[in-house]
Amino acid sequence: MTRGSWLVAGAIGLALAAGPVQAQETLRIGFVTFLSGPAAGPFGVPARNAAELMVEALNAGQVPAPYDRPGIAGAKIEMTVIDEAGGAQAQVAEYRKLAEQVDVVIGYISSGDCKAIAPVAEEMQRLTVFFDCGTPQIFEEVVTEPKYLFRTSTHSTIESIAAARYILDLIPGLKTIAGLNQNYAWGQDSWRDFSRSILALRPDVQVVAELFPQLFAGQYGSEISALLAAGADVVHSSFWGGDLEAFILQAAPRGLFQTSRVILPSGETTVWRLAGQLPDGTVIGARGPNGPFAPDNELNRWFRSAYHERYGEWPVYSAYHMARAILGTKAAFEKAAGNGGGLPSTDAVIAAFENLVFDSPSGEIRMALGRGHQAVAPIPYGVYRYDAASGQPTFEDVRYYAPECVAPPPDMKGIDWIGAGFPGAKC
Amino acid sequence: MTTTIAIVLDGLLYAAWLFLVAVGLTLVYGVMRILNVAHGSLYALGAYVAAWAVQLWFANRLPAAAGLLLLPLAALLVGVVAGTAIERGVLRFTYGRHELVLLLVTYALFLILEDLVKLVFGVDPCFAYQPYGLLGVVRIGRLPYSLYDLVLIGLAVVVGLSVWLWLEKTRSGRLLLAVIHDREMAMAMGIDVGRLFTVTFAAGATLAALGGALAAPRISVVPGIGVEVIVLAFAVVATGGLGSVPGAMIGSLVVGLVRAVAVHLLPQVELFVIYAVMAAVLAVRPQGLFARAEVRRI
Numbered sequence: 001m002t003r004g005s006w007l008v009a010g011a012i013g014l015a016l017a018a019g020p021v022q023a024q025e026t027l028r029i030g031f032v033t034f035l036s037g038p039a040a041g042p043f044g045v046p047a048r049n050a051a052e053l054m055v056e057a058l059n060a061g062q063v064p065a066p067y068d069r070p071g072i073a074g075a076k077i078e079m080t081v082i083d084e085a086g087g088a089q090a091q092v093a094e095y096r097k098l099a100e101q102v103d104v105v106i107g108y109i110s111s112g113d114c115k116a117i118a119p120v121a122e123e124m125q126r127l128t129v130f131f132d133c134g135t136p137q138i139f140e141e142v143v144t145e146p147k148y149l150f151r152t153s154t155h156s157t158i159e160s161i162a163a164a165r166y167i168l169d170l171i172p173g174l175k176t177i178a179g180l181n182q183n184y185a186w187g188q189d190s191w192r193d194f195s196r197s198i199l200a201l202r203p204d205v206q207v208v209a210e211l212f213p214q215l216f217a218g219q220y221g222s223e224i225s226a227l228l229a230a231g232a233d234v235v236h237s238s239f240w241g242g243d244l245e246a247f248i249l250q251a252a253p254r255g256l257f258q259t260s261r262v263i264l265p266s267g268e269t270t271v272w273r274l275a276g277q278l279p280d281g282t283v284i285g286a287r288g289p290n291g292p293f294a295p296d297n298e299l300n301r302w303f304r305s306a307y308h309e310r311y312g313e314w315p316v317y318s319a320y321h322m323a324r325a326i327l328g329t330k331a332a333f334e335k336a337a338g339n340g341g342g343l344p345s346t347d348a349v350i351a352a353f354e355n356l357v358f359d360s361p362s363g364e365i366r367m368a369l370g371r372g373h374q375a376v377a378p379i380p381y382g383v384y385r386y387d388a389a390s391g392q393p394t395f396e397d398v399r400y401y402a403p404e405c406v407a408p409p410p411d412m413k414g415i416d417w418i419g420a421g422f423p424g425a426k427c
Numbered sequence: 428m429t430t431t432i433a434i435v436l437d438g439l440l441y442a443a444w445l446f447l448v449a450v451g452l453t454l455v456y457g458v459m460r461i462l463n464v465a466h467g468s469l470y471a472l473g474a475y476v477a478a479w480a481v482q483l484w485f486a487n488r489l490p491a492a493a494g495l496l497l498l499p500l501a502a503l504l505v506g507v508v509a510g511t512a513i514e515r516g517v518l519r520f521t522y523g524r525h526e527l528v529l530l531l532v533t534y535a536l537f538l539i540l541e542d543l544v545k546l547v548f549g550v551d552p553c554f555a556y557q558p559y560g561l562l563g564v565v566r567i568g569r570l571p572y573s574l575y576d577l578v579l580i581g582l583a584v585v586v587g588l589s590v591w592l593w594l595e596k597t598r599s600g601r602l603l604l605a606v607i608h609d610r611e612m613a614m615a616m617g618i619d620v621g622r623l624f625t626v627t628f629a630a631g632a633t634l635a636a637l638g639g640a641l642a643a644p645r646i647s648v649v650p651g652i653g654v655e656v657i658v659l660a661f662a663v664v665a666t667g668g669l670g671s672v673p674g675a676m677i678g679s680l681v682v683g684l685v686r687a688v689a690v691h692l693l694p695q696v697e698l699f700v701i702y703a704v705m706a707a708v709l710a711v712r713p714q715g716l717f718a719r720a721e722v723r724r725i
Contacts, residue, residue: 037651038650041550041552041649045551212694213690219441219444222433222438223690225437225570226690226691229430229433229691246646246647249644249645250559250646254572277554
């Protein structure tokens, strides 16, 4: 027999073994998240866990409605996971390989990686969903006419505007603010958007200290002294992971959290780990209605308990972001497929994904910005209280800021919207 | 006034932390001519073992004050076990090779140890925060300082003095100085350089681990902490002069104080100022502040 006929015979054999043709169809999804390096513990591994949980549950048809149909559009999901560590250049090379092997790529926590991947995704014409990275530049500057690229998480400008509004609602008599942010894109953007939003809403507020220590510095003694000396009403820090935990451990005994009200917009991942070490009264954000701020709906109840049962810890926001991205992808595929069998074409999926409104453990997500490629969602903040009796974190004064209030209009860059004084905002 | 006190104290604290790491690095280089990149991994290993021991200690509600002693003990354990293992198991086969080869070997060790730490301790952060709050807080001027930090400054001084006394006043220290000064001549005089190398490397490893163990209560012990510290320690050692213990001390002080001045008075330059100092020193004295210029033997 020739090689070709062997292949045909093999294929027939496989088809016979696998049974009905429809069940044999698979959708290959490549996941990219940090499995090593400083971002693995706080974000990367929880996101990988969420991906594993969701893929298995979806394949088994265990996810509650409207996602109770097994798989995605009838196809079984096959997952590949890749480590995001190694820097943007390495990730572009990895992406090019991955995009050849899978139907959809869901990934990226680092804004630097997202900025590098975005144009390549369009060039490779591979459906790609950014699930977590926060830079507003993706659809505002890097890829202004996206086709293949989507982002199901909100971006940092939206989250920072909500943070500013929350602080002014919480402390109407605010006079001074100070910032402690890592010296790279995320830290600089977060502080710029937060401080400018505060100043746009209340021009009389003064900025008394702006500190930008090196990423992963770990030692913040001098910064804490400077913040204590500045004595601002509010200290803003977009620190995350080990840096945030080190800052809290060093600042709390020295009383910074009593001198100033501290707001940590991405502090939610730390809440579970530090528990009693995090002082009461700290303002915490979770980059959207994730974790403790997620709505009490069927999907969320299922997700929390399934995740907790499987991994022995509660899902943090990166896990919610991952679940959201997978469910958004499923919703888009199934909307495109309609009631017919078989996987829809990529173009049909893209048409369905644009401006899609879908349910997730974080509630309703709308793909409203970036020509229908960028998600918006309500942004909550709350005040942390440690409940010593139960050993659980609790939140008071939780407020949700609707997208109409904190997301820029589709035709405007976030920073311009802040500068113009938020025209058209409905709060 | 408050700012001045804050700059001095913050600078001293940062310098103390830097010195604990840098002194081991410079000692190993001085004696063995090895620029040990794996020094950062030993720092991380010290932090991890200390965090693990402290967690265990406090989870079992053992006497809190004694928990403080776990930190140096963890460092000693890491230094002696890992230090000796690395020197006897790997490095001794590379002696006599070019310094660059040794640099690559320690870089390989660094990569292996990073993965080993991940394998053993996972990627989730470890905490050892209990000792940090144990000693309480004192007010200096208007600013509250954690007493633990002030003790750390004192400890760095003690370590510095001990190393200096060891080198200057004890027999084994003087032998070491002889080796630093001229290895060939020292060997010709009958000094057992092999044994000195083992001792030196274990001592250097212990100092790195001590830096990590003492930092552990104030940080989140996560993968990657070794990388950050080794880069800074190199900057300090290069500024002070490779192989010079007083150089490591002055280098740490200069870097610590300059950084504190920047944070308090001109925060925009914080990131850059450490390397600016290093560049300025090296432009004037390429061998660093305290190292003597050497005639290169070809």
